Amino acid sequence: MSFHLHFDESDLLRCRFALSPLWETQSAVRVLARPGQQGYHLPWLRRIREAAAGLPLEPLWLLMPDGGHSPDFFSPPPVGPLVSFEEEIAAVRAIDPELARQDIEASLRDRPEAWSSAARQELLADPARSLRELTDLLERAWRALVEPHWPRLRALLEADVAYHSRRLAAVGFERLLGELSPRLSWAGSTLTINDTKTRHSRVLGGQGLVLMPSVFVWPATVGGFEDPWLPAVVYPARGIGGLWTDPGGTTPDALARLLGRARADVLCALDEPAGTSALAHRLGLAPSSVSEHLSVLRAAGLLTSRRYGHQVLYERTPLGIALAVPE
Template structure:
């Protein structure tokens, strides 16, 4: 069923991109319990393995029905483009118990047996305690499942935002939506998100819209957030097919002989734009070594760079793309 967002002129001026480590955390929790989502993320699942098995995520899963309402308060839209997990989880802990109770009740009503379950009854009886319990579980999930991989995930998400920001400047909002997903349609100042749960319509009323790429939302496009939260559209980030591929698995031997193994690995690791520290973490190299390799590759015309937020992102030029695409 479709999700309709009705814009006026002021809303178009308030469209922004954002990243949310908290969103990725709760979607990682959901992905763990959704086998249909595992395809791209099997390497990640193997890595978190036993550590994730030690978490009791049942209370969170109880509020994540396959079809139906999911609580907004456990992952509110981020206030800025570079919000930290600590900032976001502090916002969850500050949720008003009455707001949380309404959210929890709506989610339990859409979960088979949710309202009759012991865990569901406990949450409804003491929503203030439930907020803290759910925040504790999200914090544990962050530390075990997402934080160790956050530099890699953040690089992919930032690259997506950089790409789509550039596309917005080049082609405008309507065509950008089509680039993001075929599930997004624009007509008569209304954005329709097809294939979402339920049939929902919301007038933005000057609040604007948050566009948020997600690694773990694949393959869904999610239109969400009831008032008082700002409306948002969450969509699968570009490049997740190669997210968990190790650079050494994709560096052609001929290119390694030409440039040297480490420098070739740096070039091939830039399937999506990334910064120096992210590449160093991904390749297990010193930041100083990666910085030197990036400078040489840029001087040779194989890379370009631009500033995004707190860091400089590097990406391959057409020549760099052609060299990295050679068969191993």
């Protein structure tokens, strides 16, 4: 089966990338319940095992059927490119409880075994309370499972957006879609997400499309979101295979002697564009030290920088690449 998104000219002008800490949170919760999605994330699973054991995630899992409808209000597409978790969760708390009830009921229909359960009755009996309790649980999951690792995750997601933004300029929208995921295809004015477990169609109607890279969505590509949410496609971010690999031991000794160990480590850690805080977290250095090293490396012609939202992303120049990755 497949999911179809129908564009007009104005929609093509309103396509954009965005990151969503809330999406990553609910997607991380989903990974915990699905061993088939855990292969890339075993180091993360080991790190969060104790924290996850203390979370009562069953109400969220009940609304995450394997195929079918998951509540859109869990993680509506962000209205801006770099929203914080606090902004997103505040927006969810402000949702009309009746809208949440409809979303919950649609999800439970795809889990017939849950229709007669006490949990189902409890979720639907008091939508305002259910919304409050589910939102509180999502916030607890963020604090325990995702927030401690968010600098690392955000660095990978920002690198994905930087890379695909360049590819969009180089190859155009139609070819970019195929590079985002093999499950995406374009024909006429319709974007199709193939091999989904449901059949659905949506006319974008001038709202455009939000493209969201995700660490935890692999191997799926997710599309949809019904009104009143913005249309979105969530695709696996590049580089998740090395996400949990520490960069230690990758700096050539000769380069360390030339630049100094810390400065050489910063240069070698920039396999993908990254900001100061992400590099500091990855390397275990103070942000002020990393900022100083980045300034020196940029002044020496080894790095270039550009602004993305409120952050400055750094990446290696051809000279920096030649030094960091010698043949």
